[in-house]
Amino acid sequence: MKPDTPSAARREFLKFLAASPYVAALGGVAAFLERRTLDAQGQTASDAIASPTDALNVLDFEEAAHRTVLPGHWAYMASGVDDDATLRANRDGYTHVQLRPRRLRDATKVDMRVELFGTTYASPIFLCPTGGEKSFFVDGELAVARAAKARGTLQVLSTATSTGVEDVNAALGRPVWYQLYAPNTWDACEQLLRRVEKAGCTVVALTVDNTTGRNSETYLRTRPKDLRQCNACHEGQPGPTIKDRKMYDGINMTGVATQNPAMDWVFVDRLRKAWTGQLIIKGIDTREDARLAVDHGFDGILVSNHGGRSTETGRATIEALPEVVAEAGGRIPVFVDGGVRRGTDVFKALALGAKAVGIGRPFLWGLGAFGQAGVDRVLEILQGELKLVMGNCGTRTVADITRAYVATPDWKL
Secondary structure, eight states, X not given: OOOSSHHHHHHHHHHHHHTOHHHHHTTSHHHHHHHHHHHHTTOOTTOOOSXXXXXXXXXXXXXXXXXXSOHHHHHHHHOOXXXXXHHHHHHHHGGGOEEOOOOXXXXXXXXXXXXXXXXXXXXXXXXXXXXXXXXXXTTHHHHHHHHHHHTTOEEEEOTTOSSOHHHHHHHHTSOOEXXXXXXXXXXHHHHHHHHHHHTTOOEEEEEOSOTTOOOOHHHHHHSOSOOHHHHHHTTTSSSXXXXXXXXXXXXXXXXXXXXXXXXXXXXXXXXXHHOOSEEEEEOOOSHHHHHHHHHTTOSEEEEOOTTTTSOOOOOOHHHHHHHHHHHHTTSSOEEEESSOOSHHHHHHHHHTTOSOEEEOHHHHHHHHHHTHHHHHHHHHHHHHHHHHHHHHHTOSBGXXXXXXXXXXXXXXX
C-alpha cells in the first residue's frame, strides 16, 4: 500500500533508512541525512579535516579516520549487531535527557578532577578497552597511552590488545585498568591475572556481555569482498589470531577459547578469591544483575552493551544507568559507556549517577586519523566541553552534579 500523505511517506522512508545496514555504517539516519544535506549544498561526503586542530567537535574526526583506516578494520569498528538498533539507541538516548542549569553561580573555578580507587584523574572521562588498536594506527595502544598521560585520563586496556600490558603501562606512566575476557579454562584465566598483577595493575574489569559471540551482520555486509589483503596480515584468515593478541604470549591456548560461554556467578566467586585488587563487572544493564554484582563482591559496575556490539537489546546504556545506580545504592561506584559524543553527554551521565564515563569510537576516530595527536585532541575537546557545561549549569565540582540538573520527560518510569 502506498502512503496517502506526505508525512506518512516520510515516515516510511525513514523506517526504510533505519533498517539499512549501509545507513547504519554511516552512523545512522541522522548522519546519513546530514551527509545528503552537505551534498545538496555543493560539498562532498569525503570532506575531512586535515589536522587535529581543525576539529571543532569529536565527530569531525570520523571522516578523516574513515579515509585513512583500512576498510575491513573500519567496518568492524563502525558496525553493531543485527540491525544496529542498539548502536543507534546508545547515541539517541542522550537526546532524551535534558539539562536543568542553575544560574548566577561562580564558574571561575570549575574542577573536573575525580578520584577512582585511590587515583586522581583530570576528568571523569575515560578511554574504553578496544581491541587491536594497531588496526587504526601503527603505534596503537602506545599512542593512546601517551595521549591519556598528557590529558590525565584513565585508560582501560583490552585483553585483545595488540600491545602487551607492560609496554602500555610504561607509556602511560601508571598502570592501566585491565579489561578481562575470561578464557574457558581456569589455568589460562589465572595466567592472565598473574601477568597483569605483576605488571602493577590493581583494577580488573570482567566483561560479561559477549560470552557467546555476536551477529555482526553490518560488518559482514560492508567489509571488503576481497579478503586477500586481510590474509596477508592475519596468517591466512580475515581476522586476528592468538599470535596477534599479545596478552596470550606464553600461554598454551591450544584448544582454549578466548571467551567462556559457561561463565556464571560460581565462576565469579572463584575469580573474586583469585584477584586481590579491585574487581569491576562490565556489561551489566539491569537492577537484578546489579544486585547480584554487589552480593558477589564486585567493587564497581560498568553499565555497557559493548557499544551496541553484543546483544541487540535496543536499549541505550544511559537509559539503563539509573536503575543500576539505584540498586547499587552508593555501596559501589557505577560507570557507563556507549554513545558519548559530547561533554554534555558526560554531564548527563554524571547527573544520572555515573562516577565516570567512557568513550570508545571517538578516540578510535582520533587515533585512526592522526595517531596520538588525534586522541589528544579528542580528549581536549570533550574535557573542554564538560568544563563549559559544568560552569554554565552552576556545578563547580563533579560531586556537585546531581539528578537535580537533568530532566527525562520522555522516559517511562
